Amino acid sequence: MTSRRLLVHTSFLLVLPLVIAWLGISVAGAGALIVLALFWRWLISLASLVAPEKYPELELETISASHFVEKVRWCMDRLGLDYVEKPSGGALGAFFLGRTVPVLKFRTGAVRSSIGNSSEILRYLWGRYAVELGARADFLAGSNERIEFERKIDRCGTDLQVWVYYHILPERELTLHAWGVYNPAIAAWQRHLLKLIYPLLSFLIRKSFRISSSHHDKAVEHIDALLAEVESRLETSEKSILGGNQINYTDIAFSAIMGLWLQPEAYGGGKADAVRIERSRAPEGMQVEIERWTERYPRSSRFIEEIYRTERKPSGQP
Numbered sequence: 001m002t003s004r005r006l007l008v009h010t011s012f013l014l015v016l017p018l019v020i021a022w023l024g025i026s027v028a029g030a031g032a033l034i035v036l037a038l039f040w041r042w043l044i045s046l047a048s049l050v051a052p053e054k055y056p057e058l059e060l061e062t063i064s065a066s067h068f069v070e071k072v073r074w075c076m077d078r079l080g081l082d083y084v085e086k087p088s089g090g091a092l093g094a095f096f097l098g099r100t101v102p103v104l105k106f107r108t109g110a111v112r113s114s115i116g117n118s119s120e121i122l123r124y125l126w127g128r129y130a131v132e133l134g135a136r137a138d139f140l141a142g143s144n145e146r147i148e149f150e151r152k153i154d155r156c157g158t159d160l161q162v163w164v165y166y167h168i169l170p171e172r173e174l175t176l177h178a179w180g181v182y183n184p185a186i187a188a189w190q191r192h193l194l195k196l197i198y199p200l201l202s203f204l205i206r207k208s209f210r211i212s213s214s215h216h217d218k219a220v221e222h223i224d225a226l227l228a229e230v231e232s233r234l235e236t237s238e239k240s241i242l243g244g245n246q247i248n249y250t251d252i253a254f255s256a257i258m259g260l261w262l263q264p265e266a267y268g269g270g271k272a273d274a275v276r277i278e279r280s281r282a283p284e285g286m287q288v289e290i291e292r293w294t295e296r297y298p299r300s301s302r303f304i305e306e307i308y309r310t311e312r313k314p315s316g317q318p
Contacts, residue, residue, distance in 0.1 A: 009040055055112065058083035061103040063090065064185070065178050065275040067157055068118045069102045070268055071256040075122055075249055077269050077313055079129055079137060085271060089190035090179025095204050119150055122249055139248045146250050149242060153250065156226045157257040159219035162209050164260065166216040167286040169202055174277065183274035220289065227297040230254065234299040241303070247311065255304045261290055262301060264308035 016037065020030050060076065062069040064087045076083055093099045104121045105114045115124050126140035168175045180186045181194050194201070205211065230241055237243045240251050259267045263276060279287060294301045 056084040067260040162219040266312040
């Protein structure tokens with residue numbers, strides 16, 4: 001497999017200076033090794049054309065519990081796409097590979113391409129499948145109003161990350177559960193590593209998300225603002241937040257993002273069951289805010305629960 005060959009090649013390059021120093025290889029010998037490494041790399045590139053690696057048509061890199069992942073996952077499920085989900089454990093990808101999720105990998109001719117960020121992935125899905133799937137892809141159609149509303153939702157999604165980590169980071173076992181240490185779909189080495197380096201990951205998250213009481217309070221204000229806007233909009237339009245008789249991707253985006261705190265039964269379409277945090281297990285402060293949002297924004301809460309009940313189908317069921 002090309003990716004495995006590249007991994008071996010990269011590992012060889014990392015240890016090459018040690019090998020040269022340990023064996024006392026001459027300058028001429030070191031030069032020969034470099035030429036050999038370059039030739040090896042060329043063979044790998046050639047192999048990708050002569051014998052292309054077999055991989056899924058569509059692969060979605062995820063964190064099982066992520067609300068941004070759920071936004072993309074739900075839209076792909078609604079399109080009825082056949083894809084493979086590749087979950088990673090917690091924040092390992094972000095802090096050690098510089099890679100956030102979701103990431104969609106797909107074939108483009110003889111090569112494999114990828115795209116990140118949930119909003120960009122949805123634009124790609126619309127452009128790719130609008131003609132092929134026809135009316136089934138209409139819900140992904142964009143407009144200035146929808147794109148601007150999606151930006152508000154995504155900003156709120158970042159606020160919810162602050163809110164979640166503010167509450168659960170002090171609870172080691174609860175955080176590890178949400179990161180997938182008990183999820184068999186995640187590689188065993190990742191699950192063990194999460195437990196081992198939890199203190200480091202916790203520190204990095206606190207710094208990168210600026211987890212503090214003041215930042216938490218600001219995040220809650222932003223969440224309240226979006227919920228209040230949706231609550232007002234739903235007074236005149238119960239089917240779709242922006243109006244109309246058919247739901248569109250912004251309804252799905254809002255429900256997926258807010259599903260992080262409301263946790264509807266179908267959240268994740270069967271892909272997040274192993275990382276779900278039931279409300280009864282949530283820290284007391286988190287439970288208080290969930291109850292407040294549910295009581296203060298009843299239309300929004302009912303909208304999320306209803307759209308999950310009627311529209312959220314498991315993966316593989318269009």
